[in-house]
Amino acid sequence: MGRYTLRRLLQMIPVFIGSTFLIFFMVYALGDPVAALFGDKAPDPATAARIRKDLYLDEPLWRQYLHYMGQIFSGHFGTAFNGRPVTELMASAFPVTLRLTLVAVVFEMALGITLGVLSGLRRGRGLDTSVLLLTLVVVSVPTFVSGTVLQYLFGVSWGWARPSVSPEAPLGELLLPGVVLGLVSLAYTTRLTRTSIVENARADYVRTAVAKGLPRHRIVTRHLLRNSLIPVVTFIGTDIGALMGGAIVTERIFNIHGVGYQLYQGILRQNSPTVVGFVTILVIVFLLANLLVDLLYAVLDPRIRYA
Amino acid sequence: MRRGVPYSLRVRRTLSVLCVSAVALPLTACGGGDGGAEPGVIRSSWGDPPNPLEPANTNDVQGGKVLDMIFRGLKRYDPRTGEAKNALADRIESSDQRNYTITLKKGRRFANGEKVTAASFVDAWNYGARIDHQQRNAYFFEYIEGYDKVHPASGGAPTAKTLSGLRVKDERTFTVRLTQKFSTWPKTLGYNAYVPLPRAFFEDHAAWLNKPIGNGPYRVRSYTKGSVMKLRAWEGYPGPDKARNKGVDLRVYTDNNTAYTDLQAGNLDLVDDVPAQQLKFVRSDLGDRYLNQPAGIIQTLTFPMYDRAWSGPAKAGLRRGISMAINRAQITERIFHGTRTPATDWTSPVLRHQGGYRPGLCGGACRYDPVRARKLIKAAGGLPGGRMTITYNADTGSHKDWVDAVCNSVNTVLRSDRACVGRPVGTFADYRNKMAGKKMTGPFRAGWQMDYPLIQNFLQPLYYTGASSNDGHFSDTGFDRLVNQANAASADGPAIAGFQDAEKILAAQMPAIPLWYQNGSAGYSRRLSQVALNQFSVPVYAQIRVG
Numbered sequence: 001m002g003r004y005t006l007r008r009l010l011q012m013i014p015v016f017i018g019s020t021f022l023i024f025f026m027v028y029a030l031g032d033p034v035a036a037l038f039g040d041k042a043p044d045p046a047t048a049a050r051i052r053k054d055l056y057l058d059e060p061l062w063r064q065y066l067h068y069m070g071q072i073f074s075g076h077f078g079t080a081f082n083g084r085p086v087t088e089l090m091a092s093a094f095p096v097t098l099r100l101t102l103v104a105v106v107f108e109m110a111l112g113i114t115l116g117v118l119s120g121l122r123r124g125r126g127l128d129t130s131v132l133l134l135t136l137v138v139v140s141v142p143t144f145v146s147g148t149v150l151q152y153l154f155g156v157s158w159g160w161a162r163p164s165v166s167p168e169a170p171l172g173e174l175l176l177p178g179v180v181l182g183l184v185s186l187a188y189t190t191r192l193t194r195t196s197i198v199e200n201a202r203a204d205y206v207r208t209a210v211a212k213g214l215p216r217h218r219i220v221t222r223h224l225l226r227n228s229l230i231p232v233v234t235f236i237g238t239d240i241g242a243l244m245g246g247a248i249v250t251e252r253i254f255n256i257h258g259v260g261y262q263l264y265q266g267i268l269r270q271n272s273p274t275v276v277g278f279v280t281i282l283v284i285v286f287l288l289a290n291l292l293v294d295l296l297y298a299v300l301d302p303r304i305r306y307a
Numbered sequence: 308m309r310r311g312v313p314y315s316l317r318v319r320r321t322l323s324v325l326c327v328s329a330v331a332l333p334l335t336a337c338g339g340g341d342g343g344a345e346p347g348v349i350r351s352s353w354g355d356p357p358n359p360l361e362p363a364n365t366n367d368v369q370g371g372k373v374l375d376m377i378f379r380g381l382k383r384y385d386p387r388t389g390e391a392k393n394a395l396a397d398r399i400e401s402s403d404q405r406n407y408t409i410t411l412k413k414g415r416r417f418a419n420g421e422k423v424t425a426a427s428f429v430d431a432w433n434y435g436a437r438i439d440h441q442q443r444n445a446y447f448f449e450y451i452e453g454y455d456k457v458h459p460a461s462g463g464a465p466t467a468k469t470l471s472g473l474r475v476k477d478e479r480t481f482t483v484r485l486t487q488k489f490s491t492w493p494k495t496l497g498y499n500a501y502v503p504l505p506r507a508f509f510e511d512h513a514a515w516l517n518k519p520i521g522n523g524p525y526r527v528r529s530y531t532k533g534s535v536m537k538l539r540a541w542e543g544y545p546g547p548d549k550a551r552n553k554g555v556d557l558r559v560y561t562d563n564n565t566a567y568t569d570l571q572a573g574n575l576d577l578v579d580d581v582p583a584q585q586l587k588f589v590r591s592d593l594g595d596r597y598l599n600q601p602a603g604i605i606q607t608l609t610f611p612m613y614d615r616a617w618s619g620p621a622k623a624g625l626r627r628g629i630s631m632a633i634n635r636a637q638i639t640e641r642i643f644h645g646t647r648t649p650a651t652d653w654t655s656p657v658l659r660h661q662g663g664y665r666p667g668l669c670g671g672a673c674r675y676d677p678v679r680a681r682k683l684i685k686a687a688g689g690l691p692g693g694r695m696t697i698t699y700n701a702d703t704g705s706h707k708d709w710v711d712a713v714c715n716s717v718n719t720v721l722r723s724d725r726a727c728v729g730r731p732v733g734t735f736a737d738y739r740n741k742m743a744g745k746k747m748t749g750p751f752r753a754g755w756q757m758d759y760p761l762i763q764n765f766l767q768p769l770y771y772t773g774a775s776s777n778d779g780h781f782s783d784t785g786f787d788r789l790v791n792q793a794n795a796a797s798a799d800g801p802a803i804a805g806f807q808d809a810e811k812i813l814a815a816q817m818p819a820i821p822l823w824y825q826n827g828s829a830g831y832s833r834r835l836s837q838v839a840l841n842q843f844s845v846p847v848y849a850q851i852r853v854g
Contacts, residue, residue, distance in 0.1 A: 035739035035740050038739075039366050040754050042776045046458060046461065047443065082355070083358075152568065156568060164566075164569045257559070264561070269357060
């Protein structure tokens, strides 16, 4: 297990370098960002040249990249155009999005797995069909629609929640946005769990457990669910990274100043330090979540062992 | 389903469970409604300023909003008429329109107690002009003598540290020598780049940026970058325009739709940008609490005068013909829901008649006339290559809608589906680079937001040979001569008349087609009264009353 983990950690290095370079290259390819700093007015060439020099934008791409990576390894993520260090932006944005993701994941796990188990055990019956229909609806409604509709209903019409989240973004205010963010994944979790339960319900070890005369809840939770969770855990693991990066829409609707917001601003203003810095962290989150998922396999299914 | 329990009640029950389960956490969500309104304080929407908040470095509306609250300069534009009135200036005198002597009013202070002196201005201007400080608004000092020394056009090292044209005479007097005659120069001094700065700005710059100190009716209480700035009325403010409310909380919104929703839910008092999607409903939502009034912004279609296919007096007929092929009235009504007004000159209604706005100056060239448009374009040999594109940036401002509409209008007039198409450019930065690199192959969208309500500001920076924002690279000796004459005039009347004569050259040559004047829009809650927008479409915060 230890060697396996170490090998996986070492594998992350080339992935990390490759992905940061790709992002760097893509932001760079968008063109010279300095011109946009001056708004609708034409930039003064002398000032623009000075800013370009200060930001290393007058160097060729590979030198910019080396300079940037050198900075990262000394813990400095560069400066956004409005003069704030990117690390400061991260410190304010990541905790907020982390809380939001947490709400979304807890919501999709709790509700999704419950619904999936219930409909899987009652395959083909009324509950199963209605859950399937419901998930179909949820999957087909895009986040910006469900977000604005729920925001309007809860925030304006009924006045039960604030339509926007305050800068401190306490957990309570993140409930509604978290649910919106988790909705689509909820549908997938439900369907995955259901299919997996249906498949495993006929497995030999379940039949053995039934034959042994174990109580039904014990069969379901200890035997059936534990093995059925493997694809679900895989999905949720990758979903954590996707949710953090994909919160752009939800964060915009509910005015949450998290990772999505900073990424959006960074892209709009073509601020490569912001974009690359944030995506770098997201890449690390993604890689770690994947590693965690792989390690969890062994916990869930004793037949899986890592050398 | 159980009967008898109304749907909404059940949802309410479910929700109250959610709320109870979250009580242990820091929670303000389940109440809804007031959103923490402090008595007497306005909660207003804000956008994150793209540049650090320094007077000479702030060129956007959002940053300008703050500077307007915490600073007062030599002049201030009357929010109603746009007239430049003395604020800190007691007198600004000149006998030759080139050498100015400025005397300050007595007893003005910064919020930290420091006196506002002549040096507060001279130091601030020297700071703003110097290239080492990379201030976005440095070019506002270009008319002051010595600018080329502190801000060499090459971008190299400056040969002087201060502007030679600035001299402190005594505590309340300083002199300015300009590089050319510029009769309306004193009226430009209401712009934010010209405000005075306290010593604290130079001594501890980082601390100042975290909590700016100015000399206006408001003081910054706290500033959480990227999310909220809390401003409170400064009790000791010595000026006549004291704040009539206790303060303003500026909250950053990433999407103006959310701000509008918050206004409806009672969490916000003022939005100064009603989103386009809501324009249809805004009257029924807000009634009288919706403002829609002219701002100093004009949109144009500018021609690349460096491209032989479009340039020269020979093609003037073609350019005028295209202008006549655009049905401005229909587009402003259908696409902008009346928040823009068809343009008939190159300035803005906010200048008013006294300031040089002359509706109809463009004449027939700005009137929709399909028959004459077709004739003119045909007489000029048709569109170059049989077709034209309108270039715009696709990332912000939803320009696609109106560009397509303009092209539609041209296509209908020319009876061809493919005569005109929009040509989107991915990002604004790329768009600006194409403009700077003279890579436009047809007309492109241009917008101009005035720096100060003067006719000079709508003409000289845009159409004077080699001027800073002359993106079409238009050059006409007659136009330049008239602008120079107007700048040298000793009185307002002849100066404005001179600029209007220059504008007539634009009408004949049509290097840029005026499309429409843009309005500012705002909506506010029942808590507020006396809300008004100034000519820059920024709310006049100090005059708003709460409760």
